[in-house]
Amino acid sequence: MTTHALSTAPGATFMSFPRLRALFDGQVIAPRDADYDQARTVFYGGIDRRPALIVRAKGAADVARAISLARESGMELAVRSGGHSLAGYGVSDGGIVLDLSRMKGLALDVERRTAWAETGLTAGEYTTAAATHGLATGFGDTGSVGIGGITLGGGIGFLVRKHGLTIDDLLAAEIVTADGELHRVDAEHEPDLFWAIRGGGGNFGVATRFRFTLHPLDTVVGGMLLLPATADTIEGFMAEAETAPEELSSIANVMRVPPMPFVPEEAHGKLAIMALMTYAGDVAAGQEALAPFRALAEPLADMLRPMPYPEVYPPEADDYHPVATAHTMFVDTIGRSEAETILEHLATSTAMMGVAQLRTLGGEMARVPVEATAFAHRQSRIMVNCAAVYERPEEVEVHGPWVEGFASALKQDDDGAYVNFLGFDGEARIRDAYPGPTWDRLRKIKARYDPTNLFRLRPGLNTWRVAT
Ligand SMILES: Cc1cc2nc3c(=O)[nH]c(=O)nc-3n(C[C@H](O)[C@H](O)[C@H](O)COP(=O)(O)OP(=O)(O)OC[C@H]3O[C@@H](n4cnc5c(N)ncnc54)[C@H](O)[C@@H]3O)c2cc1C
Numbered sequence: 001m002t003t004h005a006l007s008t009a010p011g012a013t014f015m016s017f018p019r020l021r022a023l024f025d026g027q028v029i030a031p032r033d034a035d036y037d038q039a040r041t042v043f044y045g046g047i048d049r050r051p052a053l054i055v056r057a058k059g060a061a062d063v064a065r066a067i068s069l070a071r072e073s074g075m076e077l078a079v080r081s082g083g084h085s086l087a088g089y090g091v092s093d094g095g096i097v098l099d100l101s102r103m104k105g106l107a108l109d110v111e112r113r114t115a116w117a118e119t120g121l122t123a124g125e126y127t128t129a130a131a132t133h134g135l136a137t138g139f140g141d142t143g144s145v146g147i148g149g150i151t152l153g154g155g156i157g158f159l160v161r162k163h164g165l166t167i168d169d170l171l172a173a174e175i176v177t178a179d180g181e182l183h184r185v186d187a188e189h190e191p192d193l194f195w196a197i198r199g200g201g202g203n204f205g206v207a208t209r210f211r212f213t214l215h216p217l218d219t220v221v222g223g224m225l226l227l228p229a230t231a232d233t234i235e236g237f238m239a240e241a242e243t244a245p246e247e248l249s250s251i252a253n254v255m256r257v258p259p260m261p262f263v264p265e266e267a268h269g270k271l272a273i274m275a276l277m278t279y280a281g282d283v284a285a286g287q288e289a290l291a292p293f294r295a296l297a298e299p300l301a302d303m304l305r306p307m308p309y310p311e312v313y314p315p316e317a318d319d320y321h322p323v324a325t326a327h328t329m330f331v332d333t334i335g336r337s338e339a340e341t342i343l344e345h346l347a348t349s350t351a352m353m354g355v356a357q358l359r360t361l362g363g364e365m366a367r368v369p370v371e372a373t374a375f376a377h378r379q380s381r382i383m384v385n386c387a388a389v390y391e392r393p394e395e396v397e398v399h400g401p402w403v404e405g406f407a408s409a410l411k412q413d414d415d416g417a418y419v420n421f422l423g424f425d426g427e428a429r430i431r432d433a434y435p436g437p438t439w440d441r442l443r444k445i446k447a448r449y450d451p452t453n454l455f456r457l458r459p460g461l462n463t464w465r466v467a468t
Contacts, residue, residue, distance in 0.1 A: 015073075017053075023065055026058035026102055039099065040091050042080070043144070045321035046393035047088035051078065054097040060208040064180040066098040067206060071178060071454055078457045079206050081119050082146020086326065086423030089202075089457040090149075098206065100148060105209075108133060113214040114171060119148035119207050123157075128310045135214035136309050137169050138162075141251055141276055143313030151210055153420030154199045154375040156383065158222070158278035158312050159215070161246040161363030167198035167373055168364065169213040177205040178454040186211075196445040199375030200434075201419050202457075203442070204449045221286030222278035222312050225293055226263060226301040229254050229271040229346075234339035236296045237273055238358060238382070246363035247281035248289050254342055255355040257300065267300045271346055277304060278312050325400050326387035327407035328421035330380035330414040334358055338410060345406040351388035351399045356406070359383040376438040377416040384410055385421055 021028045029039045030053055039054045052075065055066045070077035076095030083090040083101075091097055103120035110133045117126055124143025130136050138159030140150050147166075155166020163169065172186035175197065183205070185194040196204050227233050234254060241250045253274040257267050275293065279286030283306045290304055331338070342356045360382055370378045386406040388399035417425070417432035434442055446453075 020053060023069070024055055024057070024062050026062045027056040029054040029056065040097065041321070042083040042085070042088045042090050043321065044084075044086065044088055044324060046323040047091065049088065049091045049093035051092045051097045052094055054099055056099045056102045058102060060174065060176060060182050063098065063100075063176045063206050063208050064182065066096060067176055067178060067454070068180045070096050070098075071180075071452075076457065077454060079148075079202055079455070080146075081148025082122050082144060082150075084142070084145045085149060086324070086421065092457060100146075100206075100208075103208065108135070108214070110135065110214075113216070115212050115214055117147060117210050117212060119146070119151075119210065121147050123147055123150065124310070124313045127313065130214055131218075131308060131310045133214075134216055134218040136217040137166065137212040137214055138164075139166055141313075142316070143310075144316050147210065148207060149202070150420060152197055152199075152201050152207060154418060155420075156359065156361070156365075156418065158220075158249050158251075158276075159217075159280055160359075160361060160365050161249045162280045163215055164364035164368060165373075165375060166212075167375060168368055169215075170198055170210055171213060172211040173197055173207050174209040175205040175207045178450045178452065182208070192441075192445050193449060195372075196374050196442055198373035199419070199438075200442050200445075203446055203455050205455065217280055217309050219283060219306050220278050220280050220309050220312060221283055221290060221304060221306050223276075223303040223305055223307060224301065224314075225273075225275045225277060225290075225299055225304050226257070227273045227275070227293075227297050227299055228267070229273050229343060230297070231336055231339040231343060233273060233296045234334065234342060234358075235336050237275065237293060238334040238339075238360065240292045240296070241360035242362070242381075244292075244360075245279075245281070245285070245289050247286070248277065248279045249363075250278075250293075250360060251276040252358040253355050254346060254358065255353055256346070258353075260301075262303070263301050271343060272300055276312070280309075322389045323391065323393050323395070324387055324389045325396055325403050326385055326421060326423060327403050328383065328385045328418050329407060329411065330377060330416045330418075331382050331384050331410060331412045332414060333412070334382060334384075341409050345386075345402075345409060349388060349399075349402055351390045351395070351402070353387075353389040354399075354402070354406075355385075355387050355389070356410075357383075357385040357387065359385075371437070374434065374438055374442055376433075376435055377414075377418065380414050380416050383418060383421075386410065
């Protein structure tokens, strides 16, 4: 019996899997295939969508074919790089998944310190390969995140203060738009589209390759510092992080200590600052910059050390699929009263893990003019993510309100939001990600390159809809 993949939309073409398989150079996975369940699994748990087919593209030609198929059939198209979207936008229910994870080509030009990278690479894979030449481009804090999603949304990571956002290192991109055309965009060629994809997310087409700047970076001083969380240590940590040299970027996760073997048992379950730190510069200067953090309290664990840059990405388990709810925002300050608020709220969380993630920004990220890219939050000082991680999706009833209550208690004057940390947030929050003139310009570019809103699975579903 022949099964048909395409049948959902009125007037859609019916096409058998053998015909579909003949259409693509890469792999086409059908619901009956043995690897279907694995192929439809995304990073976050609780997302159980069943696409009609999954195309593991082999290159830009396959990407164009999948886009044309979606356009002509009327089926929903999900684009997946690393699969880490908080709302699971990398997988569709009943539609087509265009999976880029087999596109891992990386051409490093060591002399010119640039790289052309296919968008199926993860941050960790790119970083490991670039490090063999003592070079790096900054992504986020997790190696398994795809360079596709993180780059298009902005990219805030371990080098943010030293080298800015990931998009600040983006020199050019190749992108297949809704009409199936491949565009090479940079500051001179289609500058509007190049502007839009630097922060505007996956709204405008499927990026197949990025060209990045590489920075010389061999050894960093980094790793994890675990301090007891008190109002004093949180306030002190944030004050130090703000005045630290720009070589130092830090991510402070305030949360209960998991039962980790390297932490004394009596500290398990107590609130602590689990800080991930990276000093991207001279080792002796790095030790000096980290000393004030170590002096805030007797560390529960001090794993800061000189290390090759790729080691800043902690090892990950393949089968880790947490269920999470989060609220992202920016604030101007985390002082004494905010530290107390954080401790009070975390003490009441009944989730497997409640967390306030505090990221001090500034440095190179803030020197790029706001209007230079579609990421509009250059002047924001601290990013805060309030989150709950738990076991069963239905627990959202409890932990969702807790996250929202926590976030509103910390809310200050900065109304911005970082698109890559939005999940099931509504239209208001997508407007927070793209305020005023950024929104207006993005809408015009969206209307030009994707007038029928083919690329609609990304944060702020439907809010970009333009007249067809
Ligand atoms: C554990 C974890 C840690 C994180 N840490 C950080 C961090 O430190 N810094 C940070 O900035 N962000 C971070 N993020 C957020 C992350 O940047 C976003 O979730 C990002 O969108 C994930 O990209 P992806 O390719 O892995 O995900 P996917 O789910 O594959 O894609 C996410 C979105 O981008 C679109 N997309 C992906 N690739 C392409 C492409 N090539 N062309 C067009 N559209 C595309 C997808 O359609 C989807 O809408 C983290 C997320 C997780 C889950």
